[in-house]
Amino acid sequence: MGEATPHWRFAEMTPAQIAENPVQGEFFTSAADMPERLVREAIQNSMDAALGGEPVRVRFAFSGIDHSVPTHRAMDYLNGLTEHLDAVAVEQPARPRDDGAASQFNDETQAVYRAARLVDQPLEWLVVEDFGTRGLTGNIKANGANEPGNNFWGFFRQFGISTKGEDAAGSWGLGKWVFPDASQINAFLALTRRPGETESLLMGLAILKTHERDGRRYPAYGHYAASDPAADSEWFQLPVRSSDS
Numbered sequence: 001m002g003e004a005t006p007h008w009r010f011a012e013m014t015p016a017q018i019a020e021n022p023v024q025g026e027f028f029t030s031a032a033d034m035p036e037r038l039v040r041e042a043i044q045n046s047m048d049a050a051l052g053g054e055p056v057r058v059r060f061a062f063s064g065i066d067h068s069v070p071t072h073r074a075m076d077y078l079n080g081l082t083e084h085l086d087a088v089a090v091e092q093p094a095r096p097r098d099d100g101a102a103s104q105f106n107d108e109t110q111a112v113y114r115a116a117r118l119v120d121q122p123l124e125w126l127v128v129e130d131f132g133t134r135g136l137t138g139n140i141k142a143n144g145a146n147e148p149g150n151n152f153w154g155f156f157r158q159f160g161i162s163t164k165g166e167d168a169a170g171s172w173g174l175g176k177w178v179f180p181d182a183s184q185i186n187a188f189l190a191l192t193r194r195p196g197e198t199e200s201l202l203m204g205l206a207i208l209k210t211h212e213r214d215g216r217r218y219p220a221y222g223h224y225a226a227s228d229p230a231a232d233s234e235w236f237q238l239p240v241r242s243s244d245s
Contacts, residue, residue, distance in 0.1 A: 006240045008080035008187075010222035011232040019210040023222050025090070038128075038182050041175040046130035049151065051195070056130040063124050074123035077224070080131060081187060081206060082119045084222060087213040089116040115185045126182065135192040140201065140239060155190065156203055156223070156237075180207045189224060203239040 011020075043058050050056045063069075069077075138150030146161055147153040154161075155176055159232045179188040187206035193199070204224025211218055223237040230236075 001026075005076075005079065006202075006224060006226055008078070008084070008222050008224045009235065009237070010084055010205065010218040011235050013210075016235070017217075017219070019217070020220065021209045022207055025064040029072075034178075034182055037178050039101040041178040042128045042130075045175060046133050047200075049130070049135070051132055051134055055133045056133060059127075059129040059131075061127045061129075063126075065122065065124060066100070068122035068124045071120065071122055071188075077189065077204075078119050080221065081185070082116075083213060084206070084208060084211065084218065085112075085116045085119065085185060087210045087211045087218070088112055091209075091211055118184055127186070135194040136190065136201070137194050143236070152192075152201075156205055177207075180205065187224075189223075194197055200242040201239040202242075203237065209245075 003011050039060065042060075046056050046058050134151070136155050138147065138152040138154075139153050142150055142153050144158050147158075159177070180186045182188075185206070186208055187204060189202060189204040191200055191202045193201075202224075206222040206224075208220050208222070210234040224240075225237040226240045228235055228238070
């Protein structure tokens with residue numbers, strides 16, 4: 001697959017950039033209340049984006065193995081992510097066994113290794129669709145310190161900063177964390193069509209850990225985005241448009 005195709009990209013960190021691992025999620029491990037949290041947060045997001053005048057409908061579907069995406073097709077959506085999953089897995093620490101005889105991997109490390117191996121298997125998927133909503137509205141090129149009312153920015157380019165009013169449920173901008181948290185590879189894709197537009201927009205977000213690859217440092221956050229020849233220091237993630245396909 002050539003570089004002209006959409007792919008996952010992590011921008012190399014600058015020498016002065018602080019290494020930071022996100023603390024909101026479970027890092028590849030799923031809590032027992034995950035189904036409840038996923039349903040609650042997804043429905044809340046959809047209700048907050050209601051168009052009005054018609055009911056909001058939310059649909060959840062899980063492929064199971066019978067409807068999974070074959071490995072060769074799944075790579076269209078994993079291109080550029082697998083090597084970063086591998087890099088995170090390599091850096092995971094082992095811990096002494098309780099009997100002191102040998103080392104064993106902790107639960108998080110085991111989960112990271114499982115995630116790195118999943119990309120070589122048919123891809124099972126979970127989809128959350130909503131209807132009767134505005135979609136991810138707002139300027140897709142904006143990335144200020146705060147972008148009030150810009151739902152696209154709020155979904156892809158910030159954590160802990162709300163684009164909603166103070167009275168809105170989930171106003172701290174952390175509810176969307178449930179989507180990567182529900183993923184075994186800590187990544188998701190989002191497809192949106194906004195009112196008055198004929199094109200759909202597709203972008204993805206992966207939340208791993210700060211890691212090194214080929215002697216270079218990379219942040220925890222990466223995006224599935226349109227191809228861009230710019231150097232990492234100048235790169236700005238933009239969604240794939242349906243007209244690009």
